[in-house]
Amino acid sequence: MxxxxxxxxxxxxxxxxxxxxxxxxxxxxxxxxxxxxxxxxxxxxxxRVAQTQEEPLEISVSGADRAPNLLAFFEENGAIAKRVELSADEAMRAVRSGAEELVLIVPEDYPSRLRAGEPAPIELVVDTANTHTSGNAERARRLLEGYSRQLAALRLLVRGIDPDVIRPIAVQTLDVATPxxxxxxxxxxxxxxxxxxxxxxxxxxxxxxxxxxxxxxxxxxxxxxxxxxxxxxxxxxxxxxxxxxxxxxxxxxxxxxxxxxxxxxxxxxxxxxxxxxxxxxxxxxxxxxxxxxxxxxxxxxxxxxxxxxxxxxxxxxxxxxxxxxxxxxxxxxxxxxxxxxxxxxxxxxxxxxxxxxxxxxxxxxxxxxxxxxxxxxxxxxxxxxxxxxxxxx
Amino acid sequence: MIVVENVSRSFGPVRAVDDISFVANDGRITGLLGHNGAGKSTTLRILSTVLRADSGRALVDGHDCARDSLAVRRSLGVLPHASGLYATLTGRENIRYYGRLHGMRGAPLESAIEELVERLGLGAVVDRRAKGYSQGERLKVALARALIHRPRTVILDEPTNGLDVNAVRMLRELLRELRASGRCILFSSHVMQEVAALCDHIVIISGGRVVVSGTPGEILEHTGATDLEEAFVRAADAERAE
Known part of the structure; x- marks a missing residue:
């Protein structure tokens, strides 16, 4: 056998x-x-991973003249603002077609509302369906939030309040994933x-x-x-x-x-x-x-x-x-x-x-x-x- | 020696073999003759123990095909109708494979191969791969493979199918040689001339039944025909008409 x-x-x-x-x-x-x-x-x-992490963020800004401080904040944080003149419709079309990756629109009433201390509108046009640019959209949103927090802190300081009042919790993420x-x-x-x-x-x-x-x-x-x-x-x-x-x-x-x-x-x-x-x-x-x-x-x-x-x-x-x-x-x-x-x-x-x-x-x-x-x-x-x-x- | 006694075998509703009996003696060439689908292959497959009979019994050299199939396979040499050689192995490797599966080893195996190579005139081709063989060469190697363990009984299923004249002549000579050495040879064919040229004993089957059997002379006498060709047709048709 x-x-x-x-x-x-x-x-x-x-x-x-x-x-x-x-x-x-x-x-x-x-x-x-x-x-x-x-x-x-x-x-x-x-x-791809290396690219998105190393390349500076590039944002097209329409109506940039109305927000000089925001642009300065961008530059301080290593982002490049590209000046464009686009209406809201044009911006949406440009992003949808892929001609522009991200467009930030500063509306005409932005400076006046900012000065009056009211929430100043700003529009970020993104295409979340485009996986290639979604990382950059997230980075732009984080930058804008950072700027917003900075302004709020300044306003509170002017009124003699500790800005930490509006920061009740501080989240810190600890990544335990080994390489x-x-x-x-x-x-x-x-x-x-x-x-x-x-x-x-x-x-x-x-x-x-x-x-x-x-x-x-x-x-x-x-x-x-x-x-x-x-x-x-x-x-x-x-x-x-x-x-x-x-x-x-x-x-x-x-x-x-x-x-x-x-x-x-x-x-x-x-x-x-x-x-x-x-x-x-x-x-x-x-x-x-x-x-x-x-x-x-x-x-x-x-x-x-x-x-x-x-x-x-x-x-x-x-x-x-x-x-x-x-x-x-x-x-x-x-x-x-x-x-x-x-x-x-x-x-x-x-x-x-x-x-x-x-x-x-x-x-x-x-x-x-x-x-x-x-x-x-x-x-x-x-x-x-x-x-x-x-x-x- | 082969003894078949009242063997039947059905596949579903089809009775492929229906109560067949015949004897194939040693030192004789027995031809199993019939149209395609008459039950020849089924009979041979029962003898080579690849299929089982539903009823009746078949003996090869005294061993029962159903109960002692291993002993039957040991004493049988089988030449299938397709040569079934392995194309990427040489002729010698093909023969050696079968020898080993028959339990042969070493020097006895190699000398048995050499003996067959000489007798069949395979010297020039036996160490080439089987892929490039001619029909005749394929047949010879397949025969050598079937005979490697010196079986007493040899079964050939439609061995001349698709062969050219030279190969057929060579095969006939070889079968006569085997007969001379006292072996029992059973081969199936649907070609009357083939059987007439070679066989000492003929079994004509049709529709799974033996219609007539005997020496060529006995068959002529029994059917009242003047030549075997006509005898075959008459016998087969008489059975169909029933």
């Missing part, structure tokens, strides 16, 4: 290593595509890429060893050999598993190298991705390999042709990714209960390692235990499917 399993395993590995198509598609995603996508996203994000923690949100993508590269790595083998073998007419003679069907399918699943594990390892190693060249520090993140972390994430993720291999084999066993297997498996690729997507969007935190969910538990543990947190041994044991157990169950199902006569199609 064991020697038959080993024979089948060796033959499947040899056969598929020689198939350039299989090798290309198995390792192209994990080794090339994923790190490239990742590096591009990282670079664009880091540039690695902030990066983890972004690095959450990485576990997603790990799952993709694992599944894609075994994709062709899962098809080739089942639906493919049947389609080429080599299954029937194989089944008439004095070998149990269980050892045939187990050997095949082991071959699929080894391709998946190699693909995962290659992806992690490539990331380990690529992340050294991405300036994550520039926007206040530090990637916690030394070789111990690579090894840790591999240890956490590899428990998913048998489950993924068995899942793909079971699905491919139901299909009648290579082509049908491919379309079904493309759908199956997204099943393990759904919990991750949900967790990313809802900001789910690791808990012992969630460790019973395969793929989600690997994602949470992997992200923890990236964040530089240690993971509770119990979490690791539950995650690996349940995922492996489910993998064995699905593998047994694959064996049962292979023992049916209908496997011949």
């Amino acid at each position: 064991m020697s038959a399993v080993a024979t089948v395993f060796r033959k499947e590995v040899l056969e598929n290593i020689r198939d350039h198509r299989v090798i290309l598609s198995a390792f192209f995603f994990g080794v090339l595509l994923a790190p490239i996508i990742f590096a591009l996203t990282a670079n664009i994000t880091s540039k 690695a923690g902030r990066a983890a949100l972004f690095l959450g993508m990485l576990t997603y890429f790990c799952f993709m590269s694992m599944l894609v790595g075994g994709f062709y083998l899962a098809i080739d060893t089942t639906a493919g073998e049947r389609e080429r007419g080599s299954l029937e003679p194989l089944l008439s050999l004095p070998v149990s069907r269980a050892s045939l399918i187990v050997g095949k699943m082991l071959a699929t598993s080894s391709f998946m594990a190699v693909s995962l390892l290659l992806t992690l190693v490539t990331f380990g190298i690529v992340l050294r060249f991405i300036p994550l520090e520039r926007f206040g993140m530090s990637a916690n991705f030394g070789w111990e972390v690579v090894a840790g994430i591999f240890a956490v993720m590899v428990a998913f390999v048998p489950l993924g291999a068995a899942l793909m084999t079971v699905v491919a066993s139901f299909t009648r042709s290579n082509r049908e297997a491919q379309s079904w498996l493309s759908v199956v690729l997204f099943v393990p990714l759904a919990p991750i997507l949900y967790a990313q969007l809802s900001g789910t935190k690791a808990s012992a209960a969630l460790m019973f969910v395969p793929s989600l538990s690997q994602h949470l543990l992997g992200t923890n390692l990236l964040r530089g947190d240690s993971i509770p041994p119990l979490h690791f044991v539950i995650s690996a235990g349940t995922t492996l157990a489910l993998g064995v169950l699905l593998a047994l199902l694959a064996v049962r499917l292979y023992e049916r006569e209908a496997i011949l199609g």
Whole structure:
């Protein structure tokens, strides 16, 4: 039994290593595509963050002559006021079309109302739907509030009142996010890429060893050999598993190298991705390999042709990714209960390692235990499917 | 030796094989002749233990196909109608894979391969990948693979389908050689000439039933036809008319 399993395993590995198509598609995603996508996203994000923080705020001001002190306040705070003459309608059109980013309109009654001590109107035209400029709109609003507070304080001083009277509470925000923690949100993508590269790595083998073998007419003679069907399918699943594990390892190693060249520090993140972390994430993720291999084999066993297997498996690729997507969007935190969910538990543990947190041994044991157990169950199902006569199609 | 006794097999409402009985002796070439869909492949699949019979029993070298399928598969060599070679493996690797799955290892396996390579004249191609093989080369390698464990009984499913004349001649010579060494050979075909040219014993099946069986001479006598071609058509049509 064991020697038959080993024979089948060796033959499947040899056969598929020689198939350039299989090798290309198995390792192209994990080794090339994923790190490239990742590096591009990282670079664009880091540039945008750096830009909005470093560039001076530029505000177009219509009717600037009516508010010389406001303009002086802007300059003191490093903002650049650009003088324009626009009516309210024109300003709105300009902002909507993107010709102007922000327009501040000083109405004609602004100086007189200011002098009279009444609330002096000022209009800030912004487009909140434009994510690129919303950061600047926020900065402009904060500047205006600052100016307003300064005027109020002056007025109170003139009346002999301590300006602190109108500051009953002083809010101070203490950000506890470590730089690695902030990066983890972004690095959450990485576990997603790990799952993709694992599944894609075994994709062709899962098809080739089942639906493919049947389609080429080599299954029937194989089944008439004095070998149990269980050892045939187990050997095949082991071959699929080894391709998946190699693909995962290659992806992690490539990331380990690529992340050294991405300036994550520039926007206040530090990637916690030394070789111990690579090894840790591999240890956490590899428990998913048998489950993924068995899942793909079971699905491919139901299909009648290579082509049908491919379309079904493309759908199956997204099943393990759904919990991750949900967790990313809802900001789910690791808990012992969630460790019973395969793929989600690997994602949470992997992200923890990236964040530089240690993971509770119990979490690791539950995650690996349940995922492996489910993998064995699905593998047994694959064996049962292979023992049916209908496997011949 | 193959013994089939009252074997039936249905797929849903379709009775693919209906109470078939025949014997294929050692040292003889037995032809299973019938139209497409007559039940030939189903019969062979029951013998190679890939399918189970609903009723009746089939024996290969005394082993029961249903109860002792592993022993049956050990004594059988099967040549499927598609060669089923692995394209990215060389001929030798294809043969070696089957040898290993038959439990053969090391020097005995390698010398068994070498012996077949010599006998089948595969020396020039056996270390090339199967992808570029001609029909004849594919057939030879598939045969070598089926014979690697020196089976007493050999089953061939429509072996001449899609082969050119040279390959067919080569196959005939080989089957005669196997017969001379005392093996039991059972092969299926829907081509009368094919069977007539080779077989000592013919089993004609139609609609899942054996309509007539015997030596070519006995079949002519039984159907009252002057040549086998006509005998086949008459026998098959008589069954259909019922």
